[in-house]
Every structure is written in C-alpha cells, then in structure tokens.
Amino acid sequence: MSGDAQGRVNLLYLLLIYLLLPIVSLLVSLLSLIKGKGINLARLALAAPLWGHSIQQRLHRLAQCSLDKHWLFFQSQAAALGFSLASLATFFMLLIATDINFVWRSTILDAADMLPVLEFWASPWSFWQSAQPSLELLQMTQDSRINGSHSSANLYAAWWPFVLATQLFYCVVLRTGLLIVVFQLYKVKQRSDFTNQLSSEIFSSTVRQENLEYAPLVHEIPHWLAVNNWAGAELELLTSVNHGMRMDNLMNAGPLASEQERGFAARWQGEQVILVKAWEPPLGELSDFMINGSGFIWPLDWKQNQLTKVNQNHLDEWRRFVAKHKNWQVYLPNSLLPTDYVHSETSS
Secondary structure, eight states, rough: OSSSTOOOHHHHHHHIIIHHHHHHHHHHHHHHHSSSOOOOOHHHHHHHHTTOOOHHHHHHHHTTTOOHHHHHHHHHHHHHHHHHHHHHHHHHHHHSOOOEEEEEEEEEEOHHHHHHHHHHTTTTTTTGGGOOOHHHHHHHHOOOOOTTTOOOGGGOOOOOHHHHHHIIIIIIIHHHHHHHHHHHHHHHHHHHHHHHHHHHHHHHHHHHGGGGGOOEEOOOOTTEEEEETTOOOOOHHHHHOOTTTSSEEOOOOOOTTOOOHHHHHTTOOOOEEEEEEETOOOOHHHHHHHOOOOOOOEEEOEEEEEEEOOOOOHHHHHHHHHHHTEEEEEOOGGGGGGGGGOOOOOOO
C-alpha cells in the first residue's frame, strides 16, 4: 500500500492479494474438507511440536469421532477471516490518514483487455456504481514508462471503492458465509457422533461394569530390569526416570524406533519395564509386543521434561489394559501417584 517513489499503488498487486489469493485459498480449503485429511493452515500449524497434552488429547478425541477435519477447517477459516478483517481495517485507516494514488501497469495488456475481466469480478456488487470499473478510468490511470503516464490526478483515488468492494466480498463475505456453513455442519456432525458414541459407551459400560479387571499396581521394581523407551522420551527425561534403575539395557520398540531397535527389543528374553505416555490410550501394537514378554508398564506424565503425577483416569485405563496380559504389572512410584489416588481392586 506504500506504492512507488511517487506513492502510486499498483492496482494489479492489490487484486493479487485481495482477490486471487483469497479465491485460491478458499478452493484449497474446500478441497481439504472434501478429500482425505486435508491441507490447511490449522493442520500445518498443529504439525509443529509446540502444543501441549490437552490440545493433543482433544485432537485425538476429535479424530476418533471423525470430527478433526471439520474442526481444523473451521479454525483455518476463522484465522483467514481474522486476517481479512485486519486488512480491511488497515485499508480504512490508510484511506482516512493518507492520500492513496492507484495506477496499473502492464507490458502486454491495455485498458480494453482489462475491462471485461474486472467487470466479471465486480459483478457481485453491480448495484454499487461507484465501485464498478470503466474503460475511461482504466485509460486515465494506466501508468507506462514507454508511452508516458496517461493518468489524471483527479482520478488517481477513484479506484478505492472497487478495492474496498473486492475486499468486502472476496475476503470477508465469502469467508464468513463458508465459516457459518461449516460451523453448522460441524455442530450437526458433532451432536450426531457424540450422541451415538455416548449411547454406545453407556451400553458397554452397563454390560461390563461388573467385570472390570485391574492389573496389580506395584511401587517398587528390581533395579536391574531392562528399560524399553516405548514413549520415545528424551534422554534428559530418562535421567529423571531412573529412580534407582540401571540404564545399561536401554532399548526402544515404540512407534519412533528404527527397524534395528525393534529387532533388538523383540529378541530380549528377560523382564523389562516399558515406559509409555500416560495420556495416550493403549494401542494394539503395544499389546502385540507384550504377548511374548513379561515385566512392568510404567505410565509417565511430564511437563517441560519434568515428571508429574499421573491422572487417575489414565492410570485406571492402563491397569485395565495390562490386566489382559498375565505376565505384566503396572509400576508407578508413590511420588507419582495421582493426588487423590483411589485404589481399584481387581474384580471378576
């Protein structure tokens, strides 16, 4: 918006920012909603390792209900709308506080070539005459280094209604309409999926309430056990995990392990303690690994590479999972027990 040395703003650059980019981003967003997991700003931002456990847990729950794509789409459109409103506010401030001179430059296009294209893009606000392009306005505001400028000073600012209308329609109105539609779609799908999920959960809980089994919870284990870093915890955290155990036999068979590391862990014959992330639900891959082994599962929770107390619900979930594997127990030092720890007995 600052323009060249004479303060003249190239109209074609503004059309690129306020018309072409919003339309392209809108099409990409719609494509992300229709196909696959989608590619949008929110998903790319969440791929960065900056988010805490609560955000990851919420995304995991949304993914289980097939709502993550709609939620991420809504967030990306809200962010784009916020950017558009900020751009619109900036444009208003510049119109009030400065004298903006609009020109356009092209080597191969002339006014007659530009007019049909601009009239097509301006058709949504055909009722606003002052915001419509005209052949005279195009001819008078064309700036050329070869033939000299044809601009008339009193027409320099005449493009501002067209630029304003372009922002309002393509950056704000379209995005707002899409945001409302997607929000309603998200709410409808959320109610449907969570109602079905809740009904299923209530039914399954009623059937299995009397048959819950909890694996034994121990607070001391032999110091010579091999340590399996299934959680992929950093070395700094493993140092605090030590709790008197030896780290001579440190291995990794988790999702982040290499094929060589998994092969070594699979050949291990002795007992081991497997470090897992307490907030992540147990997966079938871990269950398969535990079939031919024995030892202890240690659910860990941490913040900023410092161990913290485990949540009671997370602990109960891991104990129910480990109860299905007869050669395994759950280990948790007394110092890391939940604040209001409730002792759950094994029932059958």
